[in-house]
Amino acid sequence: MIAATRRTLLAAAVAAVGLLGVPAPLHAGTTVPGPLVSTDWLAEHLDEVLVLDVRADVPSYYGTSRAKIRVQGHIPGAVLLPWDEIRQKRVENGVELIGMVLERERFQDLARRLGVHKGQAVVVTSRGEDSGDLAMATRVYWTFLYFGHDNVAVLDGGSHKWMAEGRPMTTEAVAVQPGDFEAGPGRDDLYATTEEVMAAVGSGGVQLVDARTPDFYRGEKKKDYVYAAGHIKGAKNLPHPEMFEKTADGSLVFRTGEKALALLAKHGIDPEKPSITYCNSGHLGSGAWFFMYEIVGNRNTRLYDGSMHAFTMSDAGKALVVTSAE
Numbered sequence: 001m002i003a004a005t006r007r008t009l010l011a012a013a014v015a016a017v018g019l020l021g022v023p024a025p026l027h028a029g030t031t032v033p034g035p036l037v038s039t040d041w042l043a044e045h046l047d048e049v050l051v052l053d054v055r056a057d058v059p060s061y062y063g064t065s066r067a068k069i070r071v072q073g074h075i076p077g078a079v080l081l082p083w084d085e086i087r088q089k090r091v092e093n094g095v096e097l098i099g100m101v102l103e104r105e106r107f108q109d110l111a112r113r114l115g116v117h118k119g120q121a122v123v124v125t126s127r128g129e130d131s132g133d134l135a136m137a138t139r140v141y142w143t144f145l146y147f148g149h150d151n152v153a154v155l156d157g158g159s160h161k162w163m164a165e166g167r168p169m170t171t172e173a174v175a176v177q178p179g180d181f182e183a184g185p186g187r188d189d190l191y192a193t194t195e196e197v198m199a200a201v202g203s204g205g206v207q208l209v210d211a212r213t214p215d216f217y218r219g220e221k222k223k224d225y226v227y228a229a230g231h232i233k234g235a236k237n238l239p240h241p242e243m244f245e246k247t248a249d250g251s252l253v254f255r256t257g258e259k260a261l262a263l264l265a266k267h268g269i270d271p272e273k274p275s276i277t278y279c280n281s282g283h284l285g286s287g288a289w290f291f292m293y294e295i296v297g298n299r300n301t302r303l304y305d306g307s308m309h310a311f312t313m314s315d316a317g318k319a320l321v322v323t324s325a326e
Contacts, residue, residue: 030121032153035141035294036254037123039162042075042155049121051078052114053159054136058082060127063171071127071159073169078125078159079114079176083136086110086143087282092194092306095313098225099281101191101305107147108183116181121151128158131241134252135287142286142303146191148184154290161251190289192276192302194310194317200276201233201320207275208235211288216280219323223280227312230323232278236269237325240284243291260295271296278304278311 030048033041042049053074059065061080063072074080090100102110116122122144126137137154144152155162163169200206210231215221217237219229231237242263244252255263264271275292279285282305292301304311311317 031151032121032123035153035290036156036256037153038156039165039167042123042162043167045121046075046077049123050115050117051075051123051125051155052081052116052140053078054081054083054086054124054126054140055133056083056136057127061171062173069127070129071163073163073171075125075159075162076168076170077174079174081114081140086136086140092310095310097306097310097313099283099309101143101146101186101282104147104183104186107143108181111144111149111181111183112179113176115176115179116149117179118182119149119151120179120181121153122149123153123155125155125162126158128155128160128252131244131252131287132284133160134158134244135240135284138290139283139286142190142289146187148187149181157247157251157253161247161249161253164249164251190293190302192278192304194304194306194314196302197232197276197278197304197311198316198320205274207270207273208232209269209275209277209288209292210235210237211240211277211279211284212237213239213241217325219321223309226280226308228308228318228321230321232308232311233320233322235278236267238264238267238269238277238288238291240279240287243287254291254295256295260291264296271298273298274300276302276304278307280308282307282309 057065057067060072061074087099088102090097124137124140126133128134141152141154210217217231222229245255247253261271277285277288285303285307289301289303292298
């Protein structure tokens with residue numbers, strides 16, 4: 001089943017960021033049309049939404065990165081969100097975990113500093129040069145949904161597609177006025193714990209979806225913060241690069257419609273079965289969550305925040321890691 005537009009109209013006032021880096025007038029009732037917005041839609045509504053630009057290479061936002069990348073600068077008015085600010089270390093069961101969802105008050109403070117207001121239309125972009133970039137945007141999207149902010153969308157193709165189409169880019173900093181965003185308590189229906197994942201192994205009732213590339217899935221590669229090579233027993237592999245297709249201008253956009261369903265069928269993944277997505281740290285897994293939850297429309301899909309990092313912290317978890325597909 002393909003997801004239909006799932007937004008209800010919001011009556012909250014919207015604070016937007018202007019093209020010259022100064023706060024724009026308030027716009028009432030602006031609502032994103034769905035979980036993905038096109039560059040055409042954003043160009044038409046740029047002065048009505050708050051664009052958040054998440055990236056690990058912060059200098060590239062200002063056009064000063066020394067890395068060999070295409071996207072230098074940012075969409076006019078887009079507010080910088082450094083990747084390392086959207087996740088945090090957390091102690092669970094006496095074990096310190098990295099890359100976890102922010103605590104409620106910490107996310108609320110971050111969103112306010114970024115200029116987010118209650119009910120405001122937010123569009124999340126990234127450099128968009130590869131599937132890892134695009135998954136940064138889905139992780140931010142998931143975090144907003146997790147804390148109860150539904151008026152949010154991901155820019156399909158990211159800033160790469162915007163730039164490739166010849167649209168304006170800038171290297172100027174954006175003046176941000178603090179917002180009044182209020183974070184909710186966190187939605188359990190979007191979040192999977194280690195205990196829930198362990199219970200899902202072998203149960204047959206919940207489908208585990210591994211978003212990493214096959215070399216990680218098979219245990220040929222391993223991150224240093226993951227303590228056993230391979231994948232969780234019974235998990236299906238949905239390699240994150242395959243969720244995207246390349247456009248004529250070289251940009252990556254999500255596969256949708258029948259193409260999305262065909263991809264799931266290729267990997268033996270049931271589009272309607274209750275699912276939990278994961279990766280090494282909850283980054284790429286958020287892309288698979290977005291793909292399953294928003295594009296395919298499986299509302300019984302959760303993200304395993306701790307992913308392989310948390311799962312392999314214990315001997316019990318390590319014992320459930322295998323290297324061959326069942």
